[in-house]
Amino acid sequence: MKISFNINGTPQSLEVEGNTPLLWVIRDVLNLKGTKFGCGKAACGACTIHVDGEAVRSCSFAAKFAEGKNITTIEGLSSGDDLHPVQQAWIEEVVPQCGYCQPGFMMATAALLEKVPDPSDKDIDDNIVNICRCATHYRIRKAIHRAAEIQTNNI
Amino acid sequence: MLKTNLFHFAILLLIGGLALSFAYTASSDTDADGVTEVVTNGSPPGATEAFDKMMAVLTHKRCVNCHPSGDRPRQGEDSHYHNFGVRRGADNHGLPALQCETCHQQENNNFSGVPGAPEWSLAPLRMQWEGLSRVEIARSILDPAKNNGRSLEETVQHLTEHELVLWAWEPGVDANGTPREKPPVPKDEYIQAVKEWAAAGAPIPEK
Numbered sequence: 001m002k003i004s005f006n007i008n009g010t011p012q013s014l015e016v017e018g019n020t021p022l023l024w025v026i027r028d029v030l031n032l033k034g035t036k037f038g039c040g041k042a043a044c045g046a047c048t049i050h051v052d053g054e055a056v057r058s059c060s061f062a063a064k065f066a067e068g069k070n071i072t073t074i075e076g077l078s079s080g081d082d083l084h085p086v087q088q089a090w091i092e093e094v095v096p097q098c099g100y101c102q103p104g105f106m107m108a109t110a111a112l113l114e115k116v117p118d119p120s121d122k123d124i125d126d127n128i129v130n131i132c133r134c135a136t137h138y139r140i141r142k143a144i145h146r147a148a149e150i151q152t153n154n155i
Numbered sequence: 156m157l158k159t160n161l162f163h164f165a166i167l168l169l170i171g172g173l174a175l176s177f178a179y180t181a182s183s184d185t186d187a188d189g190v191t192e193v194v195t196n197g198s199p200p201g202a203t204e205a206f207d208k209m210m211a212v213l214t215h216k217r218c219v220n221c222h223p224s225g226d227r228p229r230q231g232e233d234s235h236y237h238n239f240g241v242r243r244g245a246d247n248h249g250l251p252a253l254q255c256e257t258c259h260q261q262e263n264n265n266f267s268g269v270p271g272a273p274e275w276s277l278a279p280l281r282m283q284w285e286g287l288s289r290v291e292i293a294r295s296i297l298d299p300a301k302n303n304g305r306s307l308e309e310t311v312q313h314l315t316e317h318e319l320v321l322w323a324w325e326p327g328v329d330a331n332g333t334p335r336e337k338p339p340v341p342k343d344e345y346i347q348a349v350k351e352w353a354a355a356g357a358p359i360p361e362k
Contacts, residue, residue, distance in 0.1 A: 019266075021266055021267075040266065040267060041267045041268055041269070041330045042240070042257075042258040042264075042267045042269045043234075043238065043330070046282060048257075054254060054256060054257070055252050055253070055254070055257050056256070056258075057257060057258050057267075057269075058256055059267055060258055060260070060264045060267035060269045061260060061264075061267075062260065062262075062264065062265070063192060065260055065261065108252055109252075109253045111251075112252035112319040114252060115251035115252065116251050116252070125240075126240060126250055126253065127250050127253045128252065128253075129239040129240060129253060
């Protein structure tokens, strides 16, 4: 079936099987490799993207539901050369170890900060339930607080 | 002799008829919560069976898992707390960055095993069924203060037509590819039972 949507600000119109997970359309058809496959069961969060601004697990999101939506992946998080506050904070706090799961964490965090600009530790624990096998959660929490600070102060 | 037997038969019919009419006499009673409850001395024919069928469905895990008594939905055949610490949130759709729609879409996803249906969400807390008896659930269903102000007709419509309710008979597979258990009554029988129960005046038994 033909599916049309905007991804990272660019209109796309594709012929794909409607039940294909959007993750594979993003990675294999559009060649945007930043979004990762982790568990394939919407559990780990490595595949998190934004659909109309909401955090979504793309491994469990049928491509047909993307029709007419605005999709954002980690590649579209920054505005041109200006890094997103989450990206700045991730660099400052040297968050990643192996890095595989980090795009999912960053997309989930960006979605959180849109709605909860100054999240508490509990807000972070309750909302950001992605999994990092390198156990970088401690640095992730610090980076989320730093990202909130950067975003609030427009640093 | 024949006349005597006919007379006795007529008397028996009269007594039997009176007994039946008393047995099925129903009285309406409105309690302090505003719930109009039909209290039955016995029930209209078929109403008890219809109630039993309806409640066998409404007390099933496919329904109760998302009618929890607190802020945490349950999931699975053993009704464990939903993984990932999922919470109700302000609008019953989860937390700001962990919405139901983060994972659940308009239909089941048989690749991931994540179930889905339109308006996937928790029932509001006032519609909590977890831990309630059949009678308490039935009273809750009929209570406008707890059922979104629905009339009996609207309640029947919700129970028999809403896609999220009827999802229970198409629950898909879990993350391991194992089909989820369906309610113990076939969908058509359940729908018929709800309508029969409502047509009989929605009588709620004493237990």
